[in-house]
Amino acid sequence: MEFLTSNLPWICAGIALVAAFVIQKKVMAAPAGNDTMQSLASAIQDGARAFLITEYKLLSIFVVVAGAGLYVLPEGGGLHTMIAFFSGAFASALAGWIGMHTATRAAVRTTEAARESLAGALRIAFNSGTVMGMTVVGLGVLGITVFLLGLNYNLQQVLGFSFGASAIALFARVGGGIFTKAADVGADLVGKVEAGIPEDDIRNPATIADNVGDNVGDVAGMGADLFESFVGSIIATMILGAALGAEGVAVVDQPLVILPLSIAAVGIIASIIGTFFVSTNDESKIHGALFKGLIVASIILLAFAYYLTNMAGANFGENLTGMDLFYSIAVGLASGVAIGKITEYYTAMECTPVKTIAEQAKTGEATTIISGLAVGMKSTALPVIVICITIAVSYSLCGTYGIALAAVGMLSTLGISLGVDAYGPVADNAGGMAEMAGLPPEVRERTDSLDAVGNTTAAIGKGFAIGSAALTALAFFSAYAAGAGDVNLSIDNPQVVIGMFIGAMLPFLFAAMTMEAVGKAAFAMIDEVRRQFREIPGIMEYKGEKGAPNRPDYDACVSISTASSMKEMVMPGVLAIAAPVLVGMFGGVVMLGGLLAGSLAAGVMMAIFMSNAGGAWDNAKKLIETGEHGGKGSDAHKAAVVGDTVGDPFKDTSGPALNILLKLMSVVSVLLLPFFIEFNK
């Protein structure tokens, strides 16, 4: 026990960060390709850096203001909460930065490696994903450990760390999501459709921005998102564990408080071992190799968890045995994989839903849209049932603490599952690089087969993101209800009903705002690309020589997408924070409880619906591009492209941001609960 509290989390966090550093060096040591490739890569690196710097500058204003607010808050705030908040925000930003930094450098090296072999390319792409995975879990465990064990903050103060992470995650997801889709739509609509040049063609001024977008949206955004879930689920479990603890015992000596941190810590070791099993040179086995790594890590984690949950014997209080805790973790881990597999079914090219959409594309755009929407809506059913089973089982074993612990279990192998997830965008970028640098077709074929698998593993990643968001938000919600004291949170209390209606409405409003934001940002991009095609003489003859007079102005596109995404991310972000604060202050803690319940129920559905509809449209288009229903250039393909374009903001902006909305609103509510209670007295 002593070892667990004082040493294990420190050691594991250290191992994770060292591993991230070592693997990053390994990635960087690989050859970076010829001059053209390096020049393109550095344009992407510069663009991504420029975006993140702009974003972080803007967010630092918000962070300072919100931090000052926390500092002066009479209840639930204070200096320590503010410091934890700043640290959470900084750690989240840092994780995003490192992920982006590595991914932009790994992509070009993956391309170079793909000239030789599939195995080498897979290794680099996956390694770069692992760097982010390790950074996220390392910083997460380290942050909590520093504040809880190092500085002896109380849990309410540590919660500030989670809030900081959530706030940055929301803006990163929304801002990055708007950027990437605006660039994507701009590049496709003007380049591919109007000018008739292929995707990832260097003559397209938006092509660099498009590649930058993949890095800031899919990599940095996703990293921040899951950092937040990871940290949030651990802290929520700790709060619920503290409520169960023996009186007079310090929080850090309570086994139920330390358990989630220990599980997260050993998950790092399990993940690292898992990564050694990811290797193949056979195209048909990439998916299997990644999945094997994940399963190995899960099994090792379960072995560790079995030891950790049982080592203290009946030390967890009456009616709560080590096995109860172990099974809660196991059911969480299993349900994450199950939701991932269900997501895969609804979005994979080989399965019925995507095939149906592709079939409907033959009758035009409208039927493509309708069937995609229907697939997305239908796809809510099974994940929700899995979540409900997880809740029922874990609750029956360990009460609300069990639900929270299941969330920790689901995210315990994040080190490797994030690696599996984040490798996709790197492979995607590597393919774009092969195209832009004019490399031989077999290079693109190798990266394409990596990318195709990346789409599937991304689905699994999304399953984890949604499932863990639902359980984490629920855990915070339990903490909220426990902290609200003796109030009537019954669903027939009209205050709860009003809160539920408002809460259920927020995901719809938020989704609408983010979708419209993409539209507006894309418009700005379209105008700029059109302008360049019109005004830069000889742009169509450009062959890629650096400094050529007819070179497209890539930076202008990056700047425009950056500026418009910054502008458009403010309102949705403000909504996410203002809604719970205003309702908590002027509607009271009961109405806010209803709001959290309503937004959780409706928000999970919207997140699944939008992510899966978008994923399914994307792959329906790709299925047709393999030659089905007339292949590229057919009417069915045109219809499928429309579906894919509608799906883009669904799956890469609104859908994933909804996860964070739910978590952020719950964290804010729990953090400010003492203030709301005081304010309404």
Add this chain to the structure above:
Amino acid sequence: MEFLTSNLPWICAGIALVAAFVIQKKVMAAPAGNDTMQSLASAIQDGARAFLITEYKLLSIFVVVAGAGLYVLPEGGGLHTMIAFFSGAFASALAGWIGMHTATRAAVRTTEAARESLAGALRIAFNSGTVMGMTVVGLGVLGITVFLLGLNYNLQQVLGFSFGASAIALFARVGGGIFTKAADVGADLVGKVEAGIPEDDIRNPATIADNVGDNVGDVAGMGADLFESFVGSIIATMILGAALGAEGVAVVDQPLVILPLSIAAVGIIASIIGTFFVSTNDESKIHGALFKGLIVASIILLAFAYYLTNMAGANFGENLTGMDLFYSIAVGLASGVAIGKITEYYTAMECTPVKTIAEQAKTGEATTIISGLAVGMKSTALPVIVICITIAVSYSLCGTYGIALAAVGMLSTLGISLGVDAYGPVADNAGGMAEMAGLPPEVRERTDSLDAVGNTTAAIGKGFAIGSAALTALAFFSAYAAGAGDVNLSIDNPQVVIGMFIGAMLPFLFAAMTMEAVGKAAFAMIDEVRRQFREIPGIMEYKGEKGAPNRPDYDACVSISTASSMKEMVMPGVLAIAAPVLVGMFGGVVMLGGLLAGSLAAGVMMAIFMSNAGGAWDNAKKLIETGEHGGKGSDAHKAAVVGDTVGDPFKDTSGPALNILLKLMSVVSVLLLPFFIEFNK
């Protein structure tokens, strides 16, 4: 008081039915046009009749089975409940039948009248809507009065009447909705797009089915829907009123039980008076004329309500004055109008949202879809706030009884508001008839201006439908919570959470199923229309002579749409009834409570989102057809047509059916609550 309980509802129900009869005669007395028109009209009448007969035959099997189930139910059922259930189902079917019968006959007479003047056409179209309005309120008040006052059934038994009405309403909405959209899509896609002939062209084999669809979907389906809301809100209020009543006093002598019925009864008188104010010969004033009728009826209703709520003085129990009740009614009525006006804003051609969609249509299908979805999602915010205010105000005045009473207030002028709503499809059909019969263009212009206003008033009608569905479901929900006894319905109870997740998922699943049903039925229709164009020689030269050898086989299209809509409506209908029954039996009353809350929260949003997105796309297309952004035939128009086609199942099938889903699930739950309690003992 004596007069109210024993005479007023009988008298008013009688007046409504007599008024319906008299107005129907008046409609029928108008000239029915030339031979071509009469022949086309009789084809539509036959088709609509054939559809309803097929539908009712199929539903009678369901009704008999469900009725038998109620009869043998150990708790919450019995002979009386079964009889009330049969009567509710029959009354709902009858209201739909009368509405359809009148509408199909009124359309051709509206066309004929439009040859002379706008005023005459308006009068006939509006009168036919009023026939349905009066039939619905007359049968509703009569049914409740017969069982409660005539046969002295208890309220749980009278609830069977509401369940019967709900069940038929769901199938009528879903079945009619599938029929009308399958026919619409089939007619448009093959006729307009592939064959290049105008809308409503008699050479199109699906054109009669398309017109039949307007009658069975928009008229009969909507009639059944609002009949159900009307009856449901009254009975739910009665149940809550009985719970507040003095002990030892018979239910029928409780003023709070009789009040909702009395309000509904005097609403009939107010509505009839209101209809006299609907008249104009000026195109620009149609909307004003209809709105004036509605406002006059509302003012008169309020005067009656003031008298009724205050006549018994402080008779309503302590802390509940007549003015409290009056204000609850008034706030309900006002919020119905407010939601209607908000709906109008989001869907009217003159307002920003629709203009934005039309603007986006210039950049193609994808942006049209995205902006329409965003408008629909955004449009949930204001109506939800209005509903929340209504809940807060009415609850603070009269507790949960006040919320239910607000729903009654909202629907109290249904006699005229349904007339305002149902006149739209009649005007639409009249325009189609003018086209098919080749009448001079000014006839079509007159019916078009009626139709355009009809689209706006339909928006108001939809606002009433959604608002009243939300409040009625909430009233039933309160009755459910009250009846569930001493159970923990708190939102932090995991059983409630599980129920909420499942409940929030159901509207998504239901919407997906109904959308897919439309798709499948439309496919069957498309095949048939293509077959006729291919196989009937000289079909393109057909000039409209009856019995000509090259006449399209209209009946075949009607039959195919009927058969496929019957097939496709079964699964969604079964889901709506099976879900609460299964969860109530095997999850228990607490989980079912959570299910109702979750489905209410998510379902209201989905209903608003889908209805308004569909309405906005429809009018964006119409706006472009007025010449904006290139007008008919432009690329923007093509994109807008795609939006409209996606919106069709949104606004006419899935969206409105969601309202009924919510109400039906609540009624089933309240009705079977005693059984669920017993079953889980």
